[in-house]
Amino acid sequence: MAVDSSIIEAVPISGANAQRHPAVNILRTVLLKVGSAIFVLWGAVTITFIVLMVLPGDRATILLNITSGQTIARTPEELAPINALYGFDQPILTQYIHYIAGLPHGDLGTSFELQRSVANIIGEQIAPTFTLAGSALLLAWIFAVPWTLFTAGRGRRIGAFGSATETIMAGLPQYWIGILLLIVFAIGLRWFPVIGGTSFMNTVLPTVTLAVPLAGFLGQSIRSEFDRTMREPFVLSARARGMSGVGVRARHVLRHALIPGITLSGWAIGHLLSGTVLVETVFARPGLGAILVNAVSNKDFALVSGCVILNSFLYVVINLVLDLIYLVVDPRLRGAV
């Protein structure tokens, strides 16, 4: 087929400005993100350490008091062996280095109250919490995506209704939803057991409880991005090619709309401890939440800080993974100009 050669685009010379190979760009971006993640992790750990140092009361005293159940002042002779054992009497910097050094090995210190390795305690209880958080996230997505697809971009009434539902869902406190569900479905209808264990039936209600506000937030974010994207010209282009309204939503707009939802999910998992603490208490379900609440009321700071570090680690790792996923999904972020 003869092409009029005069119209062929003269590809411009790469120009005087330097262009890096795209792979180098990506590598650079990845390294930057990893570095940033490590920095945040370090910061979180350090802040926790500082809190440990700052807490009121002498740690050895607290430790002895917790384990003995008494609340009395302690003599130096009583405190000395504890201080030596835990290293409380060493200079702060040494303690800090010891603390940091132990982390990569999984050494999070020893619980004051339970006299066991914090890492062990957490390891035992982590599974039910994870299951809960993971299923809640999944459920939230399963609800939010079809709901938004069904109610977004279809006219004001439906959209307003969908949006209002999401706002309400997002604003409900988890503990109240949990209580409500417990009362209606467990106590009232007896479909589910009241006191928690970790079986499937035990997990249903807590999962729904966690999922509801999450679905609300997710829905809001997906919806607003969806609405915004629907107004973009490329949607019109697709329809002008013969695509149906449904097709455009599913094949073009959805991809765009989900992106902020992914960020939100990363945030949600990172903050899972927040939600599970409350839900596990409501349903008397074993897990990290129960451990944490107990530790805080008993001033078992070793355990508290262990949980906090775990959480920070999770948050940082998950967000890093998400950022890297973004680089694949949305090439605009690859750092190339």
Added chain:
Amino acid sequence: MTDVTTDIRPAAGRAGLVSRLAIVRVPVSIVLSALAVLFFVIAAAAPSVLSTHSAFDTDLLSSLTPPAADHWLGTDDIGRDLYSRIIWGTRGSLLIGVGAMAVAFAGATVLGFTAALAPKWVAQPINRILEILLAFPTLLLALLFVALLGPSATSLLISVGLGTTPGYARLIRAQTLKVKQSGYVEAARALGHPWQIVFIQHIAPNAFRPLVGLVALGIGQSVVWASGLSFLGLGVAPPSPEWGALLEAGKASITVAWWLEIFPGLAIVLVALSFTQIGQYIQDLAEGNAR
């Protein structure tokens, strides 16, 4: 470039309240929310006006009775009227919520403004610190402070306030940055105004504008967090009628007295929802006028 693709662009059916620019037509939900807020404010200011019984009188004969004519929302395990306890608890709960929001707002404004406007050597460290703080979930941060300060109403206020500060600080920073890079700030500089004047006349007012709605939203959220902490036993202790404490107290009797858990929770939810609605509305108004 002429605005040629939008000769007359049909008004897109944008869901939600954003399309309202006329203040005169207020949606029903806002009216209802305002009424709810009014109710709670009266309950906080003058509980005796709205309550039917005393919050502390025990009446063991009618313990654990379900909602009825004489006790609108039922009684608890030692016969105290739940409705009155909720009314009397409003002051504490609202004050904690408002106080926590005040703390958070103060801290977040300072942090956010500094992070956005200060010279690089000041702003960068603050940004880094914010990033780190944001790695902590709100509840965890609040828990840390409660652990430090011990459970009490004041420590609850401070803990929730400080726990929500990083999130708001990030918002304020983002908003201030946006204003700083706007055309009118540049135009003011080009005109010859020094930075101080630009800050006072342009940056501060425009950065604050959308935050007004945030305050209302924040109060609702703070009440939720504070009650949550009390519910966990880490906040205000019984026999205070603070709502979270009510929830915590009612936990034990949940199988026989569902009303003890539902209604205090309902109060919390109502406060949260109505403040959120109002906050959202104010925010939409502020943004609607700006563009």
Added chain:
Amino acid sequence: MTTTEIESPDSKIETFPPAGKKLLEARGLNVWFTGQNGERKHVVKGVDLELRAGKCIALVGESGSGKSVTARSLVGLAGDNAIVAADALELEGETLLGRSDSWWRRVRGSRIGFILQDALVSLDPLRPVGREINEALSLHGWGTRQMRRDKVLQTLTEVGVPEPELRARQRPGELSGGLRQRALIASAIALHPDIVIADEPTTALDVTVQAQVLGVLKQMLARGTSVILISHDLAVVAKLADAILVMQDGEIVEAGPSSQVLSRPQHPYTQQLIDAIPSEHTKGTRLSANDGVFTHQLFAPSASPLFLHEAPLLEARNVVKGFKGPDGIRRTVVKGVSFSLGRGETLGIVGESGSGKSTVARIALSLETPDSGEVRFLGEAWSHATPAEQQKIRKRIAVVYQDPLSSFDPRWRVSRILTDAITLGDPKHASRARNRAAELLETVGLTAAHLDQWPLRMSGGQRQRVAIARAIATNPEVIVLDEAVSALDVSVQAQILDLLSDLQTQLGVSYLFISHDLGVIHHMSDRVLVMQNGIAVEQGTADEIFYNPKHSYTQKLLESLPRLEYAKLRLAASSR
């Protein structure tokens, strides 16, 4: 007329319809938009048009004219809240009214193609362009996967995209403006529809790229596609269209063969549109019909001999400026640019996107400091002055931006915007500031009634006048105009350009006029600086540059510029 042969899956050889056959016809087309409160806006009022095979017709108008809506109604995409009615609306004899969605899906893309402007947002930014073109084929069940892949490459080659295998895998953001636009065109013509509707296909593009894209459209025409072209740019349209329909306020005010409409327009609006186009022919004349400040003809003033011995107002020497991009690489945006601006004259800086002209503007305003080189104001340090010194000079150099609304504090009314500038200029006049503001408004063609208005409620032209009023409030000696008229409709642009000329005569102010529009530059400037990729490739008087360009880039720019030859004829005819 050639017939083009294309292999299709069932070996049917497709041809274009014979020339002259009536393809698309609209009689009495009316479109209303329903608002949220049920109110109806009559947007297209009784439009008649007819497209015959092998021809190109153009719908020309400014914003609000209804041309885009008309075009979209022809493919049933006017919008969900649009009501479309017509006495007749037919595609090759079949009616288009009341058709089902599935019917339209068969027609769109295969019988009528639609090209939007600005490929950056008209193609899905997350998808490779090859996928988008492929989609056009697969939606209509065309061929096997392998055949579609080949067809995509073939279509890209047709529109002049080199290395199609590579380009098809790239996303719109990774392609240059011209390649993107071609890819967009490719996605619309992949199935070789008989009719193509192009809605402002060249508006967002640089002049050189614009010329190439017009070439692609021309080629399509030559092959037998019929085209409906929507544009606000008469010069672009003149190159392609056989017939022109001029729209104003939803109605067609004039229609006829291009040559006739452009050389002997019947309707005053058409005349107004043609008159409003700035070019070398209009230099020294008014572009618009309104009174403005003066009513007689004026000429753009040249540097008066009285001031020859004064230092130039603004002088830039070897200015270099670079920025760090998002990927960390430092790019030099301005590479050793020098210029000088004398009193009472206009220096035009022209360049395409990425030429660095906006950065030069900001350096001229000392909103950026050059990495090396300097700018002097009346011989004194300006770019490298201390902030205190700079502050004193700032009110002598004013600026007008492309988007006035974003340069106004959203909380301020017009009066505040102006009094803010006035009191800065002379604090003693605070009490009389409001009166002065009213005077300024009248100088720019508004009235004192506008003082209490919100800029948000004003039209684009009115806002720009307010911006100009603010600029002259401090009695500046230099005004930097950064694409100040680029966002305005042609007739509004004409008025503003006239206003600027009037002000220059009245106040003796100098302009640093930055634009990508060569016609505007030639009309306004005494001297011109041409920039490409950060380098000042050529400088000289306006006539020198435009009639005798020495640098190849300048020559290329001028060649690509669609000119309106008819304007020259008309001017010659009407001047005596």
